[in-house]
Amino acid sequence: MDIVIFAILLATSEAYVFSSIWFTKRINHTASTSHHEKLIPEVPHRWSKVAKPNPICQTDQCKKAAEALIENMNRTADPCENFYEFACGGWEKTHPMPPTEASWSQFDVAADKNLYEIKDILESDVDLNEPSPVTDIKMVYETCIKRDSSDTKEHLKPLLDLMSTMGGGWPMVSGNTWNDENFVWYETAADVIFQIFSSSIFGVFVSNDPKNTKAYVITVDQPSFVLPREMLVKSSTYKRQLEAYKTFIAETAWVLAKAAGRSDVTRSSILHEAEEMIEFEKKLANMASPREMRRNVLRTYNPMTLRDLQEWSDMAAPNQIDWLKYVRRITANLTLSFNWTERVIVRETDFIFRCIQLIQETSPRTIANYIHWGVVKHFVKDLTNKIHQLAFEFERVLSGAIDDKPRWKECISVANSALEMALGYSYVQKHFDNSAKLAALEMSDNIKSVFSEELGKLGWMDAATKELARQKVAAMARHIGYPAWFSNSSALVHYYEGLEVSDNHFNNVLYSSRFKFFRNFKRLRTTSDRDEWITSPAEVNAFFNPPKNSIIFPAAILQPPFFKKERLEALNYGAIGVIIGHEISHAFDDVGRQYDAEGNLAEWWTESTKETYLNKSQCFVNQYGNYRVPKLDGMLNAEAKLNGVNTLGENIADNGGLHSALVAYRKHVAKNGAEPGLPGLESFTAEQLFFLSFANNWCETITKESLLQSVLSDPHSPHSYRVLGTIQNSEDFPKIFNCPRKKVEACVMW
Ligand SMILES: [Zn+2]
Structure with a gap:
């Protein structure tokens, strides 16, 4: 549950349909403990039946299991x-x-x-007979372990370069070089989905058609948030978490602004823009349906054509998005063709309606800040020590963990x-x-x-x-x-x-x-x-x-x-x-x-x-x-x-x-x-x-x-x-x- 904030970011909203036995975390844990305390002598309790001479299982596995059960117990409890x-x-x-x-x-x-x-597997020598993806994963691991993450500009350059290709970069670190002349919000949002497959304003992905499960269909959903939705909605109750979130964004932006060499960007300008961005996210969270409502799957089954969706959006606020262009841009690198009759499932029609209205009312700069923050947070653990530390400071407030995890994990x-x-x-x-x-x-x-x-x-x-x-x-x-x-x-x-x-x-x-x-x-x-x-x-x-x-x-x-x-x-x-x-x-x-x-x-x-x-x-x-x-x-x-x-x-x-x-x-x-x-x-x-x-x-x-x-x-x-x-x-x-x-x-x- 600690790292869930990031696990959620990495997952597509599609995952919401699966039921797991426990909440999946990003696999990151530390040394296990092993204890072999002396077995506590058996004392009859009022709840136990009269002990009868029963054969006792003496296999190693029975002994181990018994030891584990005993050490976990509090036998003084009723x-x-x-x-x-x-x-x-x-x-x-x-x-x-x-x-x-x-x-x-x-x-x-x-x-x-x-x-x-797994560590042993990933650190083992490459075997010429192993399938190539196994060799590849060893390389991904080794590259991650050995990377230089010192706080230098060059380690932030790949991210800044990537962002500059999407709507002109992150406004809050670009100062007055960013302007909204060439910024089309849905084009940038589409690029984010293609680049890192993460929801951006909306979640868009392909999933099973709920009423024809053998087929696949484009699905549009509300986004997932970094903080639990409830924290954004009831922000006065969760001031500490919201404050930590703001610090995380602003300090990360400050590091990036310095790396980008922007002298017109100040700490206070960043803070101001971060606040506006969080206000925007709070509004999105307020429009998003709470989990309780999302348990009714039929409610989220709203098939329509792209044309219908366009009309619906235009009714909310005209010309804020061109859905066909948007889908074509997301899939530009695929050999798929789309037209207005493409069938899509819209899980949250009211959210889409209100969201389009919100976009009309919000400055393009704030929208661009929000979309780009979605990209930055995807990479916060993969850049420099300083940004890594900022991410952990934020996580610590949410999770209560004292120390950061070792790099190998x-x-x-x-x-x-x-x-x-x-x-x-x-x-x-x-x-x-x-x-x-x-x-x-x-x-x-x-x-x-x-x-x-x-x-x-x-x-x-x-x-x-x-x-x-x-x-x-x-x-x-x-x-x-x-x-x-x-x-x-x-x-x-x-x-x-x-x-x-x-x-x-x-x-x-x-x-x-x-x-x-x-x-x-x-x-x-x-x-x-x-x-x-x-x-x-x-x-x-x-x-x-x-x-x-x-x-x-x-x-x-x-x-x-x-x-x-x-x-x-x-x-x-x-x-x-x-x-x-x-x-x-x-x-x-x-x-x-x-x-x-x-x-x-x-x-x-x-x-x-x-x-x-x-x-x-x-x-x-x-x-x-x-x-x-x-x-x-x-x-x-x-x-x-x-x-x-x-x-x-x-x-x-x-x-x-x-x-x-x-x-x-x-x-x-x-x-x-x-x-x-x-x-x-x-x-x-x-x-x-x-x-x-x-x-x-x-x-x-x-x-x-x-x-x-x-x-x-x-x-x-x-x-x-x-x-x-x-x-x-x-x-x-x-x-x-x-x-x-x-x-x-x-x-x-x-
Ligand atoms: Zn379950």
Whole structure:
């Protein structure tokens, strides 16, 4: 969550449709910690069943898993009162958060371990037999590591040169040499999209046509912002963050102005222009739809021709943009032709309308400043030490991290961003055990069939909707480990055809961004590949992709603490099993349910069942929306609570995932027999261990700054609430832990 501000900048808005198991960060972490405290002697608790002589699993993997569970626990806590504290109360002490981090969770620790493995891969000698993209990624990494980033003018020249080709450069660092005579805002915005594939005033990209998912279509969306939208909208509450943002912009501009040799530019002129630019961004943020509204996918489905869009824009304010020219300029380097009948999807029609009006009212200089700032921020980590430091100072205010990350971690991030599939390819070859893929396939099939069976038992869903829901589960594609085409190394070469890599770091960052643009736009006029991977196999994460009706489990998540062979299946079902169930459940969360078995946006629910679903959803909205976050009280003018609407999809998925994984585990035991116990946790039943393993997924330490970002922007509830919320709703948990029955409302969907 710390680096998310930049991760968001790098991503296209298209990514908003994917559901991941946790908020993806730019992979940047520091040294992992390893602890082997003495096992705490087992003491019977009132919640544990009478210890019975049970065989104990003595494999290395069982011992390791038991040690990890024990060191994370606080066994003085009452699991019935606070299961997160019981399972994760020891986490902070045994896994101290490194000063370069803003959160330190099981996912972070696993990703950090991966970084060391990836470092070894990237620093290994070039092998003449390896596919060329693997050699290329090593070069991108090495060039990044070895680059000279001293504070000299020459290191800023490539950026200044690039900007001067786009609408005459950045006005606030160009002084009176910039004038608006030849500035056409949408031409410059189009150039930015082509050059760095980043939204500029609008987001424009190619995505699956929601109602005809096999086809691709140009999509126009509101932009993403550096700060969470809420901070820009309620700027009086977030003065500190806004002030840091202004300083970041102004100081960066000052460094660039000096490098450009502008004596007519002063600190105060820059500050003044930065303020105007932020005011403009605040207005854009105010016009942009909040996340809550964007969960209604049908609302964002507005197909029209470029001609319709032109008429709509002209109605807002005439002649502010020529949409055909704009699209042609974005795609000038592609062999695609466009005319006024080109069909586009406009996700936020009101935003476009008001934005065109805002542009009419705003000075061209402010608009140009804003567009160019979008370019500068894309490169802030890749120029000089001074600008890097300014970026970190800003990040620190948002994330709460104390220290900046070491360069090698940032360089892995750069290399991964440039050639993530080449990195994934090498990672899989070196570190992935194919038998994990087979085991995960089997487990996902088991959980899929359980999910389907459980659907059949639901009293509130009518037969017609049930049938279609079961068809959707059956049709769900699952991608585990890595793409099938990895077996053919020439496919990897083909994948990166056209990407130019050299020993010039700036160009590597620029050309790889441009390559992403080409890859995205070249999909237009082609047919969508249902088996497309949306992530690198080296990512510790998991996804559901609604337009493809597919679930994705990259190789890197199929490792401890989430999965390991030769340990109890109770632990595997509790950890990766719940994650698999979570992703399957996403197909039926408030967003996923809007797509049918083929991944098309369609109304396949009967009216009465849909109504019941919405009522049941409201229970989750209320439950999670009432969770207080006392740690944030000092940071907000109001009582801090979770956003029950924004987190609804993830909360539904968490609850459905836990239930279906438990039922699947029970079936596994019925078929294969009871499992032994764990050393040091002898009095725990297998199902208690299942829950302990589940909660362990979410052990985390987090700074309050990062927690604030999470509450404002993350569709996932903060980790501890992911345990507490699901446990509160679980019918099984109190029985398994012999908890007194409480009168709290339980929300159940799947
Ligand atoms: Zn999710």
